[in-house]
Amino acid sequence: MGRKAAFPASPLLADLRELILQARWQVARTVNSGLILLYWHIGTRIRRDLLKEKRAEYGEKIVQAVAAQLAVEFGRGYSRRNLFQMVRFAEVFLDPKIVQAVPAQLSWTHLVEIIRLDDPLKRDFYIEMCRVERWSTRTLEKKIGSMLFERTALSKKPAKLAEMELKQLREQDKLTPDLVFRDPYFLDFLRLKNTYAEKDMEAAILREMEAFILELGVGFAFLERQKRVSVDGVDHYLDLLFYHRNLQRLVAVELKLEDFKPGDKGQMELYLGWLNRYERREGEESPIGLILCAGKRHETVELLNLERSGIQVSSYWTEALPRVEMERKLHEAVTLARARLNLKGP
Structure with missing residues (x-):
């Protein structure tokens, strides 16, 4: 044997x-x-x-x-x-x-969805996001259906600037906050009805964290809720703390039930300064902040020059809108944002 x-x-x-x-x-x-x-x-x-x-x-x-x-x-x-x-x-x-x-990550079924789009800039955006975030065809279909492109800051920029940013992503794999953050965010999956408090929203997000991260986008990792920030012996509490792998930086998220107020900027700047000093690790970029609020006034946001502070203000929708109304609202927002940029000039 x-x-x-x-x-x-x-x-x-x-x-x-x-x-x-x-x-x-x-x-x-x-x-x-x-x-x-x-x-x-x-x-x-x-x-x-x-x-x-x-x-x-x-x-x-x-x-x-x-x-x-x-x-x-x-x-x-x-x-x-x-x-x-x-x-x-x-x-x-x-x-x-x-x-x-x-890109090799795109199959024929991906391309079938993309060629239905008439806007070349929009097609380039979805091709690159498919590549970077490795979307399945089903995910791509959902992202297009939720008008993801129209909800990014990229869509509100002049075409030439947007093209340059996509070229940078294609050639250097450099993802920017303008490609990561959305406005508005769709939070209908939280099933928040009638009146609710910030703690109710936070609890609903924690309960539906997987869905919330899917809406935030690929690359977000949840770290903490009610992060304690102690300054001069006074305790403050940051609602949610995430880390974004592609941006290589901490992302502080604050939830607001009302419209954005100028004072919200100072609060977020305090959190970002503290995170930068005590939580930022070697090799990471400076922390950035996302203020999720019920609404915002555009001139108020512009005058505060939030980009310099690394702060993004986005509204959220807790109820799904009919497709036609959603398209109208988002196209309106893109048109107004581009008009404001043209008025500001170079």
Whole structure:
């Protein structure tokens, strides 16, 4: 009887597993990139050869016939609907070099969601956020549905500045607070009804912390509630303290049931100064603050120049609005913010 083979040493087994998993990932990445480029070429050919004439109805009939033949040989992935998605892909990304530069983290299903957007800046934003935060297609769909782009400070900037910030993110992986913070935040999942106190909101956030962090965005890690801040023998209490891995800094969060008031700035500056002195670790950036309030007056916020203090003021909605009303409100906010920036000038 032969002797039993000795069980391989754990470091060896771990190394072999790593080699196999890495090879699988590389193969999947290569296949994904190849398929995306293939779909672009198919869309380009159909657009050029079949839909170049203005007789759209005639072109659609031919695409229908082509789809039927391709589906028989290659499967349902080449249905009429999918072929027109490939055409749209080719229309949105005219240059094959741009297609080849699409991040490996994005699958074809990601791109199908993104090419539905008409605004190039918005498309770039979602492509980069998918890459950085590694969103699934379902998450991307939810983020677009919740109008995430319109809720960032980036959307309120002039197009050229926004493009520069996205380019910086693409080339240097540098995430800025303007890409991280939202305004407003949707807190309908807290199920707060009628009248409630700050402690009720805080308790609801702690109860629904996973959902709250999903709304805050990827990278936030919860550290403490009611963080004690002792200054000159007087105790103050910060509502919530987080750490953001990508920004590499502490994030202080204060909850306000009323509209933002100028005095809220001084309170947050005190917390940030204390955190910077006593809690900030080597290699971290300066702490920043988020004041979540029921509402805010734009001129008050502008005059206080909160950005210099590292403070973001955002409103929150505790009830979900109908889609049409939400779109109207957010588009209004973006338009007004851009108009105010234009008035201020360079």
